[in-house]
Amino acid sequence: MIKNLTVALSLFCAHLFSAQNVYLSKVEKTNDNTDKFLYKKSEAAVGAEYLGEIEVQGFSNDDAAVFSLIYKKAKEIGANTFAFKPFENIDGTPQPLNPANYRIALYYTPKEKEEGKKGKLYVFASSDKDQKININKKDYLLAPRSYLTLDIIAGEVYTISTKKLLGSTIKVQPKTSDENLYFQVSSLKVKSDTSGTGGLNLKSGDIIGLEKSYAEFLSLIYLKNKP
DSSP, rough: HHHHHHHHHHHHHOEEETEEEEEEEEOOOOOOOOOOEEEEEOOTTOOOOEEEEEEEEEEOOOOOHHHHHHHHHHTTOOOOEEOOOOOBTTTTBBBOBBBTEEEEEEOOOOOOGGGOOOOOEEEEEEEESSSSEEEETTEEEEOTTTTEEOOOOOOOOOEEEEEEEEEEEEEOOSSHHHHHHHHEEOOSSSOOOOSSOOOEEEETTEEEOOHHHHHHHHHHEEEEEOO
């Protein structure tokens, strides 16, 4: 009863952060799972149970804070996966994601049914300016709110550098090709979150290792660079 009351109140009480509202716009049902993660639902996933929707209104450069609000709202109804749900044009065609106003569909997906692409290196730019990076002696330019992906080869060393005089360089060596690696290049001072609920960790200067849930959220709202 208390949980149902909390969900009902969430439909009418928007959580305001800066100029951004994050609220549950629809609740179809709830799930009592205790999963701590919130991953992007893969298209190949079967058995996903639709729970409701979140709407984000207003733009913010603080993506970590926005995701924290989304995470809390999703966990109110027991969601562990999410997907972009586009608004529609008058003719019924889907609109592209607008970072100032978008919807996210929430699901509960059994762990054994969730399938994701693995064996990728993800590197995200910051939210406010171009980022020059070098990966294994190859230069890349990332526009704000964009990211690139590279295939991972098990055992190979990947050197990521920010190409600045006092910038950062890190080396990673994946043991297998069955995992994804997530990093963000940023000039901001970001406080680490070791709770495992969408925080940041592995901070090394201006190259930050990202927790999977938060990284998959960024891959939803950021643009992927063309190869």
